[in-house]
Amino acid sequence: MEFEAVIGLEIHVELNCATKMFCDCPNNPGDDPNTNICPTCLWLPGAIPRFSAEALEKASLLCLGLGAELQPKSAFDQKVYYYPDLPKGYQLSQAHLPLARGGGIDISDEDGKTKRLRIHHIHMEEDVAKLVHEMEGRLPISLVDFNRAGSPLVEIVTEPDFRTPHHAMEFLKALRTQVRYVGSSECSMENGTMRVDANISVRPKGTRQMNTKVEVKNMNSIRHVGDAIAYEISRQSQAVQAGEAVVLHTRLWDPEKKVTLPMRGKFEGPCVPDPMVPVIELTPEWIEKMRVRLPEMPAARAGRFVKQHGLTGEEAAFLSEDPEVAVYFEALVGRGIAPRTAMHWLATQLLPAVKERKMELASQPVTPERFAALLKMLAGDEINANAAREVLTHLFESGESPEEIVKARGFKQVSDAGALEAMIDQALATQAAAVADFRAGQGKALGFLIGQVMQASGGKANPKIIRELLAKKLNAVS
Amino acid sequence: MDSIFFYRNPDSAASGDGALAGLNIAIQPNISKAGWPVDAGSRALANFTALEDATVVDRLSRSGAFLCGSTKTSEFGFGLAESRAGEAVKQKIADTELVLDMTGEARLAAAAAGVCGFKPSYGLVSHFGLIGLIPSMETCGVLSSSIQNIRGILKAVAGPDEKDFSLPDESVPDFTAQLINPTKTAIGVPAEAQSDLTDEQRERFRLSIEELSQAGFAVREVSFPEWPLFLAVHKIVGSVEASSAAGRYDSVRYGERAPGAKNWNEMYLASRGASFGTLLKSFLFQGAFFQFQRYTAYEDACRIRARLVADMKNLTGEVDFLALPVSGGASDPNPATLDETYRQFACTAFANVTGQPALVLPPASKGQAPLQLAGPRLSDAGLLSLGEHLLKLREGGK
Numbered sequence: 001m002e003f004e005a006v007i008g009l010e011i012h013v014e015l016n017c018a019t020k021m022f023c024d025c026p027n028n029p030g031d032d033p034n035t036n037i038c039p040t041c042l043w044l045p046g047a048i049p050r051f052s053a054e055a056l057e058k059a060s061l062l063c064l065g066l067g068a069e070l071q072p073k074s075a076f077d078q079k080v081y082y083y084p085d086l087p088k089g090y091q092l093s094q095a096h097l098p099l100a101r102g103g104g105i106d107i108s109d110e111d112g113k114t115k116r117l118r119i120h121h122i123h124m125e126e127d128v129a130k131l132v133h134e135m136e137g138r139l140p141i142s143l144v145d146f147n148r149a150g151s152p153l154v155e156i157v158t159e160p161d162f163r164t165p166h167h168a169m170e171f172l173k174a175l176r177t178q179v180r181y182v183g184s185s186e187c188s189m190e191n192g193t194m195r196v197d198a199n200i201s202v203r204p205k206g207t208r209q210m211n212t213k214v215e216v217k218n219m220n221s222i223r224h225v226g227d228a229i230a231y232e233i234s235r236q237s238q239a240v241q242a243g244e245a246v247v248l249h250t251r252l253w254d255p256e257k258k259v260t261l262p263m264r265g266k267f268e269g270p271c272v273p274d275p276m277v278p279v280i281e282l283t284p285e286w287i288e289k290m291r292v293r294l295p296e297m298p299a300a301r302a303g304r305f306v307k308q309h310g311l312t313g314e315e316a317a318f319l320s321e322d323p324e325v326a327v328y329f330e331a332l333v334g335r336g337i338a339p340r341t342a343m344h345w346l347a348t349q350l351l352p353a354v355k356e357r358k359m360e361l362a363s364q365p366v367t368p369e370r371f372a373a374l375l376k377m378l379a380g381d382e383i384n385a386n387a388a389r390e391v392l393t394h395l396f397e398s399g400e401s402p403e404e405i406v407k408a409r410g411f412k413q414v415s416d417a418g419a420l421e422a423m424i425d426q427a428l429a430t431q432a433a434a435v436a437d438f439r440a441g442q443g444k445a446l447g448f449l450i451g452q453v454m455q456a457s458g459g460k461a462n463p464k465i466i467r468e469l470l471a472k473k474l475n476a477v478s
Numbered sequence: 479m480d481s482i483f484f485y486r487n488p489d490s491a492a493s494g495d496g497a498l499a500g501l502n503i504a505i506q507p508n509i510s511k512a513g514w515p516v517d518a519g520s521r522a523l524a525n526f527t528a529l530e531d532a533t534v535v536d537r538l539s540r541s542g543a544f545l546c547g548s549t550k551t552s553e554f555g556f557g558l559a560e561s562r563a564g565e566a567v568k569q570k571i572a573d574t575e576l577v578l579d580m581t582g583e584a585r586l587a588a589a590a591a592g593v594c595g596f597k598p599s600y601g602l603v604s605h606f607g608l609i610g611l612i613p614s615m616e617t618c619g620v621l622s623s624s625i626q627n628i629r630g631i632l633k634a635v636a637g638p639d640e641k642d643f644s645l646p647d648e649s650v651p652d653f654t655a656q657l658i659n660p661t662k663t664a665i666g667v668p669a670e671a672q673s674d675l676t677d678e679q680r681e682r683f684r685l686s687i688e689e690l691s692q693a694g695f696a697v698r699e700v701s702f703p704e705w706p707l708f709l710a711v712h713k714i715v716g717s718v719e720a721s722s723a724a725g726r727y728d729s730v731r732y733g734e735r736a737p738g739a740k741n742w743n744e745m746y747l748a749s750r751g752a753s754f755g756t757l758l759k760s761f762l763f764q765g766a767f768f769q770f771q772r773y774t775a776y777e778d779a780c781r782i783r784a785r786l787v788a789d790m791k792n793l794t795g796e797v798d799f800l801a802l803p804v805s806g807g808a809s810d811p812n813p814a815t816l817d818e819t820y821r822q823f824a825c826t827a828f829a830n831v832t833g834q835p836a837l838v839l840p841p842a843s844k845g846q847a848p849l850q851l852a853g854p855r856l857s858d859a860g861l862l863s864l865g866e867h868l869l870k871l872r873e874g875g876k
Contacts, residue, residue: 042731043726044529044731044732045510045518045523045526046516046528046530046606048605048641048643048644049643050641050643078722080725080769080770082725084728084730087730087731088725088726089728090725142742144730269769269770270770270773272718272722272769272776275614275644275719276613277643278643278644
């Protein structure tokens, strides 16, 4: 029997707010344990939650960025359970009236066709404390770090529209891009600002039944999400084929062994409306104010790049993925650089160089102004591509302008036919074998000879002129 | 004689200035005052010292009042078992006393002490620093033999607080005394609120109502058929909220941790088991039962509550004020069970369910019962003026 998977995701995203969700403590969970705490996030007697306006704004921007509809009325509930990471016996979360409903992301499926993956709803909730288990001699002890208790989160709950690991991974990549765009979170699975649980069930292909699902947790990269889902689909398919029943439970992904293993069930308590956090009522005016703050989203921007700058869809998508790259690209084009040249040099030279130096595009020394000046010299045949790459290296190290670097270090392209001719004659005389190959019809030999001349010029020769002169000479002699 | 105080302020009253200068106020140890022990009457908070002033405490201190100490309270202020609320005012050790009113505690304590007890409208007074149990129903009540004192305290403490976002965005009432014109003031007496009274109680209540008629007020009987639902709603919604509110007393961050537990569940069970008294445990069990086992009943109770609030609004639209007994039936003065405790509050719980203000006046004569007056939400100033009018008549009248 052939099986098909039905998959839905629950994605926790930690908002990059300055403070926690219900108090003014810094939202820096990584600081020394229990340094960012106060009577409210420790829930000392008499403490009252004070819902943060910044958390509401960042969560709302995230919802709008994902096309979800902000609800005029949402409210916090108490998710009741007892665990030492929860300082008051309940977690404040929006169980009954979420902040937003709907929305979704278009991805390309395995066949390159667009597939819409819908979001069911997005709600806000507070994070819980971190438990650290250690040994004190032979005595196991558990330590609680409340720095993270009360950090602002949103949870994105999708519809069960996913069928393959590819869908899940593409969705998460696009989600990450879009959330970064609106600036609400770094959205990194590696550092824990995005956490993904996958609900997976299988059914005979072609049927519409919804079978018992299994929840899989503990994936710390998008790749792992794909691997865990693939493993779980095959595990469940085999189980069903063997006549075993799938029971509702939670499994943990083991990245070493690349398997999912059952975990002890965590008790899911009831959700009771919280009497202290006021109901959140959003007016159309407020929602419009948020919408205005929304930047141009990646899909829209990529579409515009195709239309306006004549890029391919793939190139446009690449440039739009990171808003900083997109802005940099448009800054180059705005300075008169041809879009394709800008795209090519950004993708193959500048971005790898920035990455290699562990810098950020926005704060590194090769500003769009300096890079554009360099690319202009290249376009004007003042330097060749080799030299441009060298000058780029210097741009990272010195404050000089590209023009100054070219001048001071003699990168100017040799286009003088007389000087080049001498070098060509020299090459023809010493590389008789290559000349013979060329005459025997091996076109590759021409490239070799161009290389020789280029080497003789110290990399400064204009390759176009070498090619012209070489071709003329080789053809003349034969 | 054992002290009625849990804690006495070691400082002596300073002759400060401010609107409340010279006023001697007792609080209870479920109202935070920085540096004072606040055990809220529970072993769960034994040896706990408040870190911050409750907003009411802060505002009273700024107005020049002196806090003389805190009086013994029931566990988390629920019910009046082992509470000494009201006695400091009765014995004139304090001019006024602040008592959390979550089921009617402040009003019943006032009635027992023979003084006035006022439960303000829900949302008028900040919850910050109050160690309560039923957030949507409790509010800081004020006891005093003088309504002027109560008004002064409300003036000082009522109004928005940046530390309590749960307060509705409403304008603060003007607490200035209003002139009461009895012939233009209609007072309704809900028939259903008297249904549990014994014959003797009924007669005492009748005499109290007669005082109103004699004072010239237009008194008439009104009907509130769903009256018994107030207590049912309070039992369900109140206990569910209490179950959540007490969740923080888990011995992880503070409080006493029972030794010998082998895992977290055992630690919770043993520590919470040792922390709470029997009555509170019953209340929390009841709440947990509705949370975990009968959630739909809880949802129903919330819906019924909304209906009761609307019905009460209609009723208080027909008359200006309501007059009701404070307690009734053969209720046990020292209840041991949850059921008996609730029976004590059968005539007061309505105001905690609806959030409306209620004022208890001591009886004018031996034959009378204490009288409870209530008005629509935010009618606090008018209600206090009505009480003051009646007390003045008593002084001048006979």
